[in-house]
Structure formats: structure tokens, C-alpha cells
Amino acid sequence: MALRQPESMDECVYFTNRAVDKGHVECWVFRENCPKCKKAPMGKPRDKKTGAVKIRAKEYTCPACNHTVEKVAYEDTLTASIAYTCPHCSHKGETQIPFKRKSFEGAKALVFLCDKCKGKIPITKKMKDVGSKDELPEEEG
Numbered sequence: 695m696a697l698r699q700p701e702s703m704d705e706c707v708y709f710t711n712r713a714v715d716k717g718h719v720e721c722w723v724f725r726e727n728c729p730k731c732k733k734a735p736m737g738k739p740r741d742k743k744t745g746a747v748k749i750r751a752k753e754y755t756c757p758a759c760n761h762t763v764e765k766v767a768y769e770d771t772l773t774a775s776i777a778y779t780c781p782h783c784s785h786k787g788e789t790q791i792p793f794k795r796k797s798f799e800g801a802k803a804l805v806f807l808c809d810k811c812k813g814k815i816p817i818t819k820k821m822k823d824v825g826s827k828d829e830l831p832e833e834e835g
């Protein structure tokens with residue numbers, strides 16, 4: 695499976711590239727066309743005066759027909775593409791999952807499973823949001 699990579703950040707509603715424990719995850723979510731008119735990808739609304747995109751808006755608007763969808767409702771319909779190196783078994787793989795955040799150790803995260811070892815791999819907003827786990831010293835052998 696070869697995932698389509700974004701050519702520019704404008705194509706994405708979400709993009710991250712980060713270390714997850716000993717592994718690594720790159721995740722991106724393409725914008726999809728308006729569910730109503732299907733003519734244009736949904737985007738954050740723009741300020742009527744300045745034309746600046748309202749980054750923190752809680753909804754997405756279609757530039758073609760002005761159809762507006764709540765941010766979470768729209769994002770739940772999207773697909774996240776993920777290229778990863780598993781933190782559990784070092785397997786390198788690619789996968790696609792629904793862009794739905796779940797609770798993971800007390801934080802909202804995208805969680806997917808490694809194809810090989812089926813270990814859970816979380817993509818949290820910030821790693822420090824994941825419930826602090828007391829690190830036990832590693833035992834050798």
C-alpha cells in the first residue's frame with residue numbers, strides 16, 4: 695500500500711510528524727469535499743473583513759455553497775493516513791484509520807494498531823498529555 699502524501703499543508707486539516715517512545719509516526723488527514731455540493735473541500739471560515747482564516751473556528755465552511763459543519767462532526771468523517779515505525783516491535787508500516795479521537799490514558803488520542811504485533815500506538819496532541827507513567831528502570835536480560 696502506498697499512501698498518497700500531501701503536496702502542501704493546505705490539503706490537510708491535520709499533520710504531525712513525531713517520535714512515539716522508540717518509534718516514529720507521521721500522520722496526515724486530507725480535507726474532503728463538501729458533503730452537500732461536493733464541489734470544493736471544506737475549510738475554516740474566513741474573517742469577512744480581513745479574509746484571514748479563522749484557525750480556531752469550531753466549524754468548517756464550504757467555499758462554494760457556504761454549507762457549514764461543526765468541526766468535530768466534519769473531522770469524524772475524514773480518514774487519517776499514517777506511516778509509522780512501531781514503538782513496540784520496530785515494524786515499519788502504513789495504515790489508514792477514521793480520524794476519530796479516542797480516550798487513551800486520560801488524553802484524547804488517535805489510536806491505531808501495529809499491523810505486525812497488534813500493539814496500540816497512540817498519537818496524542820502532546821506527549822505530556824498522556825497519563826504520566828512512572829518509568830521503571832529497565833532490566834537487562
Ligand SMILES: [Zn+2]
Pocket residue numbers: 728729730731732733734756757758759760761
Ligand atoms: Zn458545498
Ligand SMILES: [Zn+2]
Pocket residue numbers: 780781782783784785808809810811812813
Ligand atoms: Zn509492532
